[in-house]
Amino acid sequence: MAAVPRIERGDLGARYAYGILALVLAGFSVNATLGVVFRIGTPLDVLFCVLCVLAMTALQLGYVSRPGVAWTRRRSALVLSGQALLVGFPSLEFGPRWHGFTGVFLGSVLLLLPAVAAWPVLAGVVAAVGFLEFTRGSGLVPAPWAVTSAMVATLLTAMITYGLTRLARLVGDLHGARHELSRMAVAEERLRFSRDVHDLLGMSLSAITLKTELTNRLLAEQPERARAELEDVLAISRRAMADVRMVAGGDRRLSFDEECDQAQSALSAAEVNVRISREHRELDERVGTVLATVLREGVTNVLRHSVARYCEISVHEVGEVIRLVITNDGVTGEGADTSPGAGNGLRNLSHRVSQVDGALTTSSVDGRYRLRVDVPVSALLARGDEPGERIAVQRLRRPGIAPKMATAILAAVLSAMAVNTSVGIAVTAGAVWPGLLSATFVGLLAGLQFGYVSRPGATRTPVRTTLVLLAQAALVFLPILHFGALWHGLAGLFAGSALVLLPTFAAVPLASVAVVAIGALELFAGLTGISTWYSVLFVVVGNLITTLVVFGLSRLVRLVGDLHGARHELSRMAVAEERLRFSRDVHDLLGLSLSAITLKTELANRLLPEFPERTRQELEDVLVLSRRGLADVRMAAGRRQGLSHAVERPEVEVATSGS
Incomplete structure (x- = not known):
C-alpha cells in the first residue's frame, strides 16, 4: 500500500520541471530588466521592458510550458505570433540584453511547430542574432566573441526551454500512463495463468474422464483391473490438485x-x-x-x-x-x-x-x-x-527518455559554457592555447558532474562527496587567478553540485557563499560606477540560473528514477493482487471438483468389493465432475469468470452426495 502515494511523485516531477523553468525565466527577466535599467535607464524603456517581460512570461508559462495544456494549431499560431512580436521589436531596442527571450521563443518554436519547420526557423533566427550582434559591434567587446556568445546563449536558452517543457510533459505522461501499464501487466499475468491452467489440468481431467469410463466398463468382468484404474484416477486427481497449487504459487x-x-x-x-x-x-x-x-x-x-x-x-x-x-x-x-x-x-x-x-x-x-x-x-x-515470468512490469525498469533528456539538457548547458568561456578567453588572449586550457578545465568539471554528481544510481559516500566538491571548487575558483573575470560564470556549477550532494543545512550556505564570492570578485575586478554594479548583478543572477539548472536537472533525474520504481512497485502489486484473485478463481472453479473426484474415487475404491452398484453410481458422479472440471478449465483459459448458480447447485449436490 505504500507504493500508491509514491506514484504522486509523477505530478511532483512535472511541477518540479515547470518550477525550474519558471525560475530560469525569472532569471532571464531580471537580467533583461537590469540591463535596460542600468544601460538605458529611461522610464519609458523600463516600462516597455517590464510589460514585454510580463507578456512573454505569461505566454510561456500559461500555454507553451504549462503541463497538461492541450496544444491546438490555432492557439499555437497565435502564441508564436505574439512571442515573435515580443522578441523582435524589443531586440531592436534593447539589443543583447534581450537574447534570453529570443531563446525562449525558439524553444516554443521547437515545441509547437513540426520538426521540418521548427529547425529551419531555429537556424535562421540564431544566424540573425549573430548577424545583428556583428553589425552592432561597439568595440568594447571583440566581435567574434560577442557573436559567438550571443548565438550560444540563444541556443542554450532555447534548449533549456524546450527540454524542461518536454521533461515536464514527459513526467506527466509517465504519471498518467501508470494505470495503463499496470493493466497491461495484469493482462499478461492473467494470460500466463490461463495458459498454465489449460496446459497443466487439461490432460489430467481428460485422463480422469477416460479412466473412469474404463473402470465403469470393467466393474462387472474385471474387478481387479477396475481397482487398478481407480488407483490411477486417485493418483491423477491428487496430482491435479498439486498442479493447481503450483500454478497459484507461480512455480511451474x-x-x-x-x-x-x-x-x-x-x-x-x-x-x-x-x-x-x-x-x-x-x-x-x-x-x-x-x-x-x-x-x-x-x-x-x-x-x-x-x-x-x-x-x-x-x-x-x-x-x-x-x-x-x-x-x-x-x-x-x-x-x-x-x-x-x-x-x-x-x-x-x-x-x-x-x-x-x-x-x-x-x-x-x-x-x-x-x-x-x-x-x-x-x-x-x-x-x-522462466521466460513466461518476464511480464510487462520489467519494461518499467527501463529508464526511458525523461532521464536522458534531463542529462542532455545539462550536457548542453556545460557545452555552451565550455564554448562561450573558451572562445572568450582565446579571443581576449589572442592565442588558441588559453582557450584549449579552459576547455580542458570545463571538461574535467563535466566529468565530475556526469560521473558522480548527476549520475543516477551513483554510490555516494561522505569521503567521495567531499573529494568531488573540493575538486570542483578548485576547478571553479583557482583558474580565476589566470583567466580573471571570464571564468566567473562557472561558479553555479559548484553551487548546484553542493545543493545536490549535501544536506540542506550545509548546502544552502555553501552555495550562497560561492555565488556571493563570485559577485564580490566581479565587483573588485571591475571599474567603479553603474556598469560595475550591473556586471555584478548580471554575474550573480547568471550563476543563480546555472545553480538552478544543475540542481534541478540532477534532482529531476533521480525523481524520475523514483517514479519508475514506484510504477514498477504499483504494477508488481497489481500483478500480485491479480495472481491472488486468479488463485481464488481457480480454487473456486476447480478445487471443489478435484476434491470431490478424489473423495468419490476413494469411496468407490472401498465400495468396489461389496457394493458394485453403489460403486457404479459413484463413478458416474466422478464422470460428471471431471467433465465439469474440463469445462471450467476452458472457461478459465478463455478468461470468462462468470458462474451460474443453476449449474453450480447440482454440482455441489453431486460432490456432497455419498460423502
Missing part, C-alpha cells in the same frame, strides 16, 4: 520423464497403442518444462479430439536441436478447427516453444496427425528465469 516446473509415464498410462487407458522412444541429453529444467507441456497438450488432443488407435512419441537429438514428435492416426475427415475461438492449446504451445527459441509445426497426411517441436541445443545451456 514439470518433469519430462514423469510426463512420459503419465502419457503412457492415460493413452493405454483409452486403448491407444503407445510407443515412446527417448534418446537425448539431460534436459534443462526450463526446456524440460516446455517439452513436458507440449507432451501434455499433445496427449490431451489425442484423448479429446481424435479417435486414435496408435500414438508414437519420440524425443531425439537431431543435429543442433532436440526434437519431440507426437504422431497419431486419429485424424477425422473434418480436420482441425483453427478459428480464434476453437481453443488455446496450439497457440499456448507456440508461445511457450518460442520462449526457448524453438519452433512448433503440425501436419496431417493420410489420416495421421503429426506435431513436431524443435528446441535448439543452445537453449539447454541458457540459465535464468
